[in-house]
Amino acid sequence: MGEHGESTHGYYAYNSTIWIPLIIISPDFKPGRTTQVVCHVDLFPTVCDILKIKKPSFLSGISLVPALKGKKLPGRHIYFESLNPFYAEGWAPLKGFIYNKEKFIESPIPELYDLEKDFHETENLAGKKDLNPFKKTLKQVIEGQTPAHHIDAQRTPDYETRRKLESLGYISGTNQSEKKTFGPEDDLKTKRPLLNKAASALRTSRSGQKAEAVRMLQEVITESQDIDLAYSNLAMIFKANGRLNDALEVLRTGMNSNPQSYSLFFTYVEYLSTGRYFDDVIDIVEQTRMREMEFDPELWNHLGIAYSSRKETEKALKAFSKSLNVDNNFPTAYHNRGMLYLALYEEEKIQNFLSAAEKDFRKAISLNPESPLYLNSLGAVLKKKGNLDEAVKCWEQALSLDPQFGNALFNIGVAYLDSGQKEKALTYFTAYKKSFGNRLSEKEKQQLELLVKKCH
Numbered sequence: 372m373g374e375h376g377e378s379t380h381g382y383y384a385y386n387s388t389i390w391i392p393l394i395i396i397s398p399d400f401k402p403g404r405t406t407q408v409v410c411h412v413d414l415f416p417t418v419c420d421i422l423k424i425k426k427p428s429f430l431s432g433i434s435l436v437p438a439l440k441g442k443k444l445p446g447r448h449i450y451f452e453s454l455n456p457f458y459a460e461g462w463a464p465l466k467g468f469i470y471n472k473e474k475f476i477e478s479p480i481p482e483l484y485d486l487e488k489d490f491h492e493t494e495n496l497a498g499k500k501d502l503n504p505f506k507k508t509l510k511q512v513i514e515g516q517t518p519a520h521h522i523d524a525q526r527t528p529d530y531e532t533r534r535k536l537e538s539l540g541y542i543s544g545t546n547q548s549e550k551k552t553f554g555p556e557d558d559l560k561t562k563r564p565l566l567n568k569a570a571s572a573l574r575t576s577r578s579g580q581k582a583e584a585v586r587m588l589q590e591v592i593t594e595s596q597d598i599d600l601a602y603s604n605l606a607m608i609f610k611a612n613g614r615l616n617d618a619l620e621v622l623r624t625g626m627n628s629n630p631q632s633y634s635l636f637f638t639y640v641e642y643l644s645t646g647r648y649f650d651d652v653i654d655i656v657e658q659t660r661m662r663e664m665e666f667d668p669e670l671w672n673h674l675g676i677a678y679s680s681r682k683e684t685e686k687a688l689k690a691f692s693k694s695l696n697v698d699n700n701f702p703t704a705y706h707n708r709g710m711l712y713l714a715l716y717e718e719e720k721i722q723n724f725l726s727a728a729e730k731d732f733r734k735a736i737s738l739n740p741e742s743p744l745y746l747n748s749l750g751a752v753l754k755k756k757g758n759l760d761e762a763v764k765c766w767e768q769a770l771s772l773d774p775q776f777g778n779a780l781f782n783i784g785v786a787y788l789d790s791g792q793k794e795k796a797l798t799y800f801t802a803y804k805k806s807f808g809n810r811l812s813e814k815e816k817q818q819l820e821l822l823v824k825k826c827h
Contacts, residue, residue: 382559384453384465384476385492397421400439407438408469410449431516446471448512453559461597461631462562463553468512475505479558562598565591569601576608584608596628599635606638615646633663640673649677668698672707679711687711702738705731706745713752728752743769743776750782759786777807788825797826 393409399421412432419426420434438444449469457464467476469486476482483497483505555561569591576584585608591601602625609618622639629635636659643652656664656674664670675690691708694701709731716724732749739745750765763786769779784799800823811819 382453382456382563384451384467386474386486386490389451395435395439397439403439403441405438405441407444408449409435409438409444410451448508450512450516456559456562460562460566460599461550461629462559463557465559466509466513468509470508475502475509477506477509478560479553479555480560556595562595565595565598566600569598569604572601573604573607576604576611581608581612599625599629599632601625602629602635603638606642610642610645615642618642619646619648631661633661636661637663637667637670640670644673644676647680649680652677653681666697668694668701668704670694671697672701672704675704675707675711679707679714684711684715700738702735702742702745705735705738706742706748709735709748709752713748716755725752725755729756741772743773743779746772747776747778747782750779754782754786759790762786775806777803780806784822788822793826797823800826 395417410432412430413435414432416426416430416432417435420436426434433444433447435444447470451467451469453465456462463479465476465478467474467482472485472487474482474484474486474492481497481502482492482495483500483502484492484494485496486492550557568587572584572587572591575587585605588601588605588608591598592605602621606618606621606625609615609621619639619642622635622642625635626632626639636655640652640656643649643655652673656670656677671690671694675687675694678684678687678690688708688711691704691711694704695708698704709728712724712728712731715721716728729749729752732745732752735745736742736749746765746769750762750769753759753762753765763783766779766783766786769776770783773779780799780803784796784803786796787793787799788796800819804819804823808816808819
């Protein structure tokens with residue numbers, strides 16, 4: 372890693388990325404080594420031969436058993452491609468082949484290497500040879516390996532599977548370009564340095580050089596408007612420095628230039644929710660149609676919060692439930708739905724709502740027992756159900772996790788006051804006033820003083 376300006380795999384198709392050792396162990400073969408070039412499509416037919424089972428007719432690879440026996444494999448074109456930048460970023464696709472120590476890479480800025488003399492691909496020979504025969508051969512290779520009939524390989528993984536695949540880099544968001552032809556400005560070798568610069572700018576900001584980081588990101592955006600990471604990193608820096616509206620403006624500009632970027636869309640929704648621009652959250656989520664939306668529990672959680680703020684209960688419950696249908700181990704959505712049920716109980720005094728809130732809070736705690744917020748909410752439900760001792764236990768547990776959790780301090784004070792234990796209540800109210808008194812509004816300060824007076 373690090374060669375050709377690539378810090379990870381998934382973009383270029385240089386040997387530093389695609390040349391990896393293949394180790395096959397079978398009791399039928401003696402230890403040995405070969406330098407013959409093989410590829411992933413050879414694995415299936417090889418396993419079939421080793422296990423002595425019939426190979427499916429659609430396989431395009433060859434069995435490596437002859438190589439395991441020390442024999443030479445037939446000469447053939449080894450095909451490779453890198454399409455993630457095309458599907459994820461909208462950049463030019465990259466395809467190529469290796470044959471007889473020659474490696475051809477088709478892209479807007481084509482490349483040709485003599486691997487026998489230049490295995491690390493430092494000298495591009497594309498300008499010294501007629502590339503038409505290579506392009507013709509590549510087309511034939513692709514056609515030869517493409518099934519004549521359509522194969523429906525699309526699958527919809529569950530959230531946990533999708534999350535694991537995303538963590539490994541096998542699934543990403545889409546920003547697919549509608550372009551059919553690409554120029555040098557769309558080539559990976561043009562775009563990747565700009566992407567690297569956008570990533571480097573965030574590290575620069577974290578080192579304290581925020582103005583320099585902003586300058587770097589603005590330069591990237593000026594040079595190329597389709598690097599969505601530049602917009603999201605610039606917005607992140609603005610938000611971290613209290614400039615939320617500037618961050619939102621950057622994201623809007625980025626979405627206009629990259630309308631298929633789910634990353635920019637989701638970050639925009641998240642920042643709108645942070646700023647409590649709930650009407651805008653509802654408008655953009657309801658008006659947008661992206662494939663990734665269906666698999667994102669956090670998006671539907673934000674929509675549920677937005678509808679809750681407008682007291683559109685049915686729509687809020689639907690959004691929270693959709694979030695949990697995508698990920699039934701998402702504690703935040705359980706807690707937020709529980710808070711909605713609790714609000715419904717306060718309005719309608721229907722016991723089922725209180726029970727539903729308790730169920731959701733307990734589920735959230737089971738998924739994240741270290742959250743003082745979830746414990747505090749459960750305590751509120753238990754108090755309303757008349758179980759004051761259990762409620763206090765929840766609040767005390769919340770304080771053990773976070774001694775400065777103000778809501779729990781206040782709630783325990785009220786609970787002790789209601790039960791006639793004024794001295795204990797005063798202790799908690801005093802602690803609450805000391806830690807949070809300067810953050811309270813005048814009305815809240817007056818309410819606290821009234822409670823303190825009742826303790827005397």
